[in-house]
Amino acid sequence: MAEIPYWRMVLTALPLLAFIVNLSFGVFIFRRKRILVNRLFTLLMLAFCWWTIGDVGMRLASTNNSAAVMLKFINIATPCIPAIALAFVMALENKTPSRRQLAFMVVGSLIFVVASLAGWLVSNPPEQRFNVYMIPPMPVSIYNGYVYFTVYMMTFTSYVIYRLVRFYRTCDNEMVKRRIKYLLFGAFITTLVTFITEFLVPLVLFQVGFDIPSLGSFSTIFLTSFTYYSVRSR
Amino acid sequence: MAEAEELYNVLKEKLMKSELEETISITTTADMPKLDLALFKFFIQDKKMKGIITCINRPHTYYAKLLIANGMEPGELYYVDACSPLLHTPSEAFFLDTDKPERNVWFVRDISDLSFLQIEIYEVAKRLITASKGDRNFLLVDGLASLGLYNDPTSLGKFLHDLSIRARSFRIYMTIIMEKDEALANLIRTICDNNYQI
Numbered sequence: 233m234a235e236i237p238y239w240r241m242v243l244t245a246l247p248l249l250a251f252i253v254n255l256s257f258g259v260f261i262f263r264r265k266r267i268l269v270n271r272l273f274t275l276l277m278l279a280f281c282w283w284t285i286g287d288v289g290m291r292l293a294s295t296n297n298s299a300a301v302m303l304k305f306i307n308i309a310t311p312c313i314p315a316i317a318l319a320f321v322m323a324l325e326n327k328t329p330s331r332r333q334l335a336f337m338v339v340g341s342l343i344f345v346v347a348s349l350a351g352w353l354v355s356n357p358p359e360q361r362f363n364v365y366m367i368p369p370m371p372v373s374i375y376n377g378y379v380y381f382t383v384y385m386m387t388f389t390s391y392v393i394y395r396l397v398r399f400y401r402t403c404d405n406e407m408v409k410r411r412i413k414y415l416l417f418g419a420f421i422t423t424l425v426t427f428i429t430e431f432l433v434p435l436v437l438f439q440v441g442f443d444i445p446s447l448g449s450f451s452t453i454f455l456t457s458f459t460y461y462s463v464r465s466r
Numbered sequence: 467m468a469e470a471e472e473l474y475n476v477l478k479e480k481l482m483k484s485e486l487e488e489t490i491s492i493t494t495t496a497d498m499p500k501l502d503l504a505l506f507k508f509f510i511q512d513k514k515m516k517g518i519i520t521c522i523n524r525p526h527t528y529y530a531k532l533l534i535a536n537g538m539e540p541g542e543l544y545y546v547d548a549c550s551p552l553l554h555t556p557s558e559a560f561f562l563d564t565d566k567p568e569r570n571v572w573f574v575r576d577i578s579d580l581s582f583l584q585i586e587i588y589e590v591a592k593r594l595i596t597a598s599k600g601d602r603n604f605l606l607v608d609g610l611a612s613l614g615l616y617n618d619p620t621s622l623g624k625f626l627h628d629l630s631i632r633a634r635s636f637r638i639y640m641t642i643i644m645e646k647d648e649a650l651a652n653l654i655r656t657i658c659d660n661n662y663q664i
């Protein structure tokens with residue numbers, strides 16, 4: 233039997249682990265009270281599951297074409313993640329999104345889903361690095377759809393974190409406040425790892441000779457674990 | 467209406483003057499938060515006691531804020547909260563699973579069945595006794611009028627009777643606060659060692 237390369241094994245196992253954790257926590261939250269906030273968090277976990285299992289598929293792909301298909305599959309879920317996260321945070325705040333916010337959440341996600349399916353998001357097919365298929369390095373150019381995707385994802389995610397921080401500051405229940413801190417910490421680590429490995433490396437760092445594997449999907453495990461801790465700790 | 471400081475001075479004069487005083491009732495027309503505050507000052511600041519608060523009309527967060535605002539530590543007390551499961555906001559519903567106790571807060575989902583409240587109070591009392599290592603503790607029971615809305619007087623009377631006996635066995639100083647025209651006033655007077663009018 234041919235020996236499986238080390239990086240291939242590790243980089244396939246990591247998102248698989250995150251998939252299992254996200255799925256378990258999603259089921260756990262789904263089985264709690266039938267309220268909007270729980271349903272939205274389950275939806276967020278499902279989006280994470282989609283992303284992680286897509287990453288596993290891409291890393292296991294045997295040809296460049298199948299890796300490209302998997303990348304398109306992944307990018308059906310990822311543009312929706314900030315919108316779902318915003319809906320979840322607004323539900324936590326007990327606020328209903330305005331029509332404009334709702335339209336932005338839906339249209340913003342749809343634009344990038346369509347762009348991905350049409351092949352405008354990533355200009356080149358995935359390439360093999362660390363013995364697995366990954367997002368190809370791309371130039372920072374106004375003709376590159378991934379730059380817009382990066383701006384969209386980071387701006388939207390920052391706004392979600394900003395709202396969560398604002399809610400943390402205004403929350404008058406000390407116990408809830410302590411728990412939001414864990415959620416914030418998890419969200420911050422996930423966002424930071426995703427930003428560096430999924431956006432900064434392919435767009436900037438790779439060109440200056442610095443390369444690390446994509447760990448965005450795996451990093452969702454931090455958000456999930458810290459949220460689990462915040463929900464379950466006594 | 468009496469201010470908290472006046473109430474505190476009155477309580478200081480009257481309460482815990484005898485070792486035989488284990489269960490008392492206070493009949494009052496004073497504002498409940500002021501009386502609660504006066505009792506907290508007496509029990510926590512003066513007597514250095516730990517205790518259990520039954521949160522029937524106000525959630526535990528209210529008491530926590532009241533204590534913090536008056537320089538006391540809310541973490542020292544145990545709360546049996548029947549309010550939060552009814553009042554909770556989405557964030558509380560997400561982070562605080564009210565089916566399970568929360569550090570020093572025990573939640574009661576249904577006050578129309580007093581056995582739920584009874585079980586939680588016993589659980590907390592056991593925890594408190596273990597934590598306090600033989601020191602005397604207090605139990606504050608108010609909101610009887612509200613409990614009376616969901617329960618018939620017989621059940622409420624049985625509940626208070628049972629609670630007072632258990633409090634004695636746990637060496638917990640039980641304080642029942644009642645309104646002047648409380649339906650169970652006669653029963654409460656017989657249960658308690660002393661009855662004070664404030």
